Amino acid sequence: MNRRKFIGLGGAAxxxxxxGMKLQKPxxxxxxxxxxxxxxxxxARSYSDDLVSRMLEGIRECGLEVRGKRVLLKPNLVEFDPxxxxxxxxxxxxxxxxxxxxxxxxxVLIGEGPGHRRDTMDMADDAKYRVTIPKFESIxxxxxxxxxxxxxxFAGEPEFYFANTVLAADLIVSLAKMKTHHWAGATLSMKNxxxxxxxxxxxxxxxxxxxxxxSESIVALNRTFRNTFAIVDGIVGMEGxxxxxxxxxxxxxxxxxxxxxxxxxxxxxxxxxxxxxxxxMRMAADLGHVHxxxxxxxxxxxxxxxxxxxxxxxxxxxxxx
Amino acid sequence: xxxVYLESRLEFLRQNQNPDGGWGYFxxxxxxxxxxAYAMLALHGAxxxxxxxxxxxxxxxxxxxxxxxxxxxxxxxxxxxxxxxAVNLACVRGVYDGNVHRAVNWMLSVxxxxxxxxxxxxxxxxLLETKLDVSHEGWPWRDGNASWIEPTVHALVAxxxxxxxxxxxxxxxRVREGEALVWSxxxxxxxxxxxxxxxxxxxxxxxPETTGLALVGLQxxxxxxxxxxxxxxxxxxxxxxxxxxxAWLAIALRCYGRxxxxxxxxxxxxxxxxxxxxxxxxxxxxxxxxxxxxxxxx
Numbered sequence: 001m002n003r004r005k006f007i008g009l010g011g012a013a014x015x016x017x018x019x020g021m022k023l024q025k026p027x028x029x030x031x032x033x034x035x036x037x038x039x040x041x042x043x044a045r046s047y048s049d050d051l052v053s054r055m056l057e058g059i060r061e062c063g064l065e066v067r068g069k070r071v072l073l074k075p076n077l078v079e080f081d082p083x084x085x086x087x088x089x090x091x092x093x094x095x096x097x098x099x100x101x102x103x104x105x106x107x108v109l110i111g112e113g114p115g116h117r118r119d120t121m122d123m124a125d126d127a128k129y130r131v132t133i134p135k136f137e138s139i140x141x142x143x144x145x146x147x148x149x150x151x152x153x154f155a156g157e158p159e160f161y162f163a164n165t166v167l168a169a170d171l172i173v174s175l176a177k178m179k180t181h182h183w184a185g186a187t188l189s190m191k192n193x194x195x196x197x198x199x200x201x202x203x204x205x206x207x208x209x210x211x212x213x214x215s216e217s218i219v220a221l222n223r224t225f226r227n228t229f230a231i232v233d234g235i236v237g238m239e240g241x242x243x244x245x246x247x248x249x250x251x252x253x254x255x256x257x258x259x260x261x262x263x264x265x266x267x268x269x270x271x272x273x274x275x276x277x278x279x280x281m282r283m284a285a286d287l288g289h290v291h292x293x294x295x296x297x298x299x300x301x302x303x304x305x306x307x308x309x310x311x312x313x314x315x316x317x318x319x320x321x
Numbered sequence: 322x323x324x325v326y327l328e329s330r331l332e333f334l335r336q337n338q339n340p341d342g343g344w345g346y347f348x349x350x351x352x353x354x355x356x357x358a359y360a361m362l363a364l365h366g367a368x369x370x371x372x373x374x375x376x377x378x379x380x381x382x383x384x385x386x387x388x389x390x391x392x393x394x395x396x397x398x399x400x401x402x403x404x405x406x407a408v409n410l411a412c413v414r415g416v417y418d419g420n421v422h423r424a425v426n427w428m429l430s431v432x433x434x435x436x437x438x439x440x441x442x443x444x445x446x447x448l449l450e451t452k453l454d455v456s457h458e459g460w461p462w463r464d465g466n467a468s469w470i471e472p473t474v475h476a477l478v479a480x481x482x483x484x485x486x487x488x489x490x491x492x493x494x495r496v497r498e499g500e501a502l503v504w505s506x507x508x509x510x511x512x513x514x515x516x517x518x519x520x521x522x523x524x525x526x527x528x529p530e531t532t533g534l535a536l537v538g539l540q541x542x543x544x545x546x547x548x549x550x551x552x553x554x555x556x557x558x559x560x561x562x563x564x565x566x567x568a569w570l571a572i573a574l575r576c577y578g579r580x581x582x583x584x585x586x587x588x589x590x591x592x593x594x595x596x597x598x599x600x601x602x603x604x605x606x607x608x609x610x611x612x613x614x615x616x617x618x619x
Contacts, residue, residue: 116514116515116528117528117530118530118565119530119563119564119565119566119596121591121593122562122563122564122565122566125562126562142346145346145347145353145595146346146350147345147350147351147396148351148394148396148397149396150397150398159398161396161397182520182521182523183520200346200353200355200393200394201393201397201401202462202463203401203402203461203462203463203466203469203471203472204462204469204471204515205469205515207461207462207463207466207467207469208462208463208466210466210467211434211465211466241523244525245523245525245526312521314521
């Protein structure tokens with residue numbers, strides 16, 4: 001970057017992102033919560049693998065207690081294009097529903113509030129959610145059009161509204177897709193929480209978040225919702241011009257953990273991205289662990305699954321050495 | 322008139338009016354301005370609808386803020402884009418009082434933030450890494466944010482309809498600016514998405530529903546001919562499976578006097594109140610004329 005650039009809609013946010021990259025120091029090992037965060041990398045070479053077994057193994061590795069909890073699964077449903085892989089695969093969501101039921105959750109719901117398109121159920125149809133996920137319609141809530149309640153102090157706002165289904169959940173599971181992102185560098189389990197914000201209040205897109213700042217909003221969402229777990233669909237991710245127009249990238253992994261910062265840092269390293277150069281991850285260093293010394297890697301080793309994602313020219317400086 | 326398709330949707334709306342007079346996005350949920358506005362438009366003139374719609378109008382009136390804007394629901398503070406729906410509803414009901422005038426004035430005071438001085442200066446000095454034309458004044462979802470297609474379109478419909486009652490050079494200028502903004506946001510493929518046709522010099526695709534909405538807003542546009550976009554809308558209408566998109570495209574094409582195939586005589590298939598209302602409005606015998614604005618017939 002040799003001059004300050006503006007991007008137009010959401011431009012202030014993006015400009016802020018670049019500035020943040022220059023001014024912030026990388027997180028230190030001493031930053032973040034005490035101890036280590038377990039992150040599980042499980043092999044799943046295709047969507048026809050036994051994903052429930054993989055998820056049960058990953059959740060066990062990460063020590064998550066589920067029994068009796070009201071669980072909200074938050075997939076990444078953005079748009080549909082039959083030529084690429086924008087959304088969390090339906091089989092991953094179906095497996096998660098089954099997994100959390102097996103683990104004794106009192107309730108397993110699915111909720112999503114897409115950022116651009118308003119016809120959520122038609123997108124869910126296109127993404128084969130209705131035909132793949134048993135009783136989909138009875139357990140799905142369009143978070144863009146749910147009843148809402150205010151939360152005080154979100155990103156410095158006196159009142160910020162969230163869907164009641166979100167606020168009632170004991171555990172929010174970010175079922176993210178492993179993708180590059182043309183504004184944020186990478187979109188993983190932390191960025192996936194954008195879909196918790198109701199369009200009925202903030203519009204399509206949720207432009208208020210752009211004005212707060214994309215990185216700032218990602219961090220604020222993760223600061224607000226701490227009752228979270230991440231399962232990232234990296235069986236087939238997206239590289240290049242993500243999160244919508246990129247190309248499929250088979251990686252063959254599911255990445256899981258209670259510390260979403262650590263999960264996303266791990267995903268970045270798998271994608272060949274240096275998480276310490278991703279602004280929102282640096283800003284979230286007090287919420288979770290970015291530094292590899294503080295991440296207890298379980299399952300597959302990073303080296304065995306690393307698979308560099310193609311990066312847009314604007315983001316090539318994020319490449320992990 | 323209307324058959325099973327239209328009547329099943331109107332009956333669904335009648336059955337799901339909340340006790341407070343409004344409609345939620347789904348049965349039994351909190352009342353919101355948007356589904357209430359579309360339900361009111363869909364039911365306007367239907368048998369036995371006067372009292373239910375009077376109750377709905379009273380509820381919406383209670384959501385007007387001191388600055389003239391309207392809140393999106395009784396549970397949310399601060400006015401938003403739904404103020405345009407309030408003005409359109411007032412026109413349909415023939416109400417042109419001081420409250421409506423205050424709503425119009427609020428709409429005229431709100432401009433998309435990308436039109437601010439900093440962004441225009443950046444554009445002037447070629448610092449914008451985007452093809453976006455920030456010289457036009459559109460409308461945001463919420464005051465303080467950027468302009469997008471859908472809120473701009475609803476503002477255009479409302480202001481064009483109310484213009485004869487509150488004429489002003491400012492209103493006329495904002496309408497022309499809003500139309501120019503919509504046109505400037507057209508995607509390379511000929512339609513419109515939510516309002517950002519390009520990122521990092523890469524074109525983004527249009528969506529069918531926002532293409533329909535954009536055409537609704539461009540009725541009477543004195544600029545470029547709309548034959549191309551109308552052809553895109555016709556093609557989208559033939560190809561899309563999306564129910565919401567089909568409804569907006571039908572409304573748009575009917576606003577321009579284009580023929581649109583009547584939907585199959587199928588009963589309502591979802592519990593989506595906003596969708597039911599828009600499908601009713603889009604029906605050949607529905608109230609799609611409430612989105613028609615002066616000069617709209619080609």
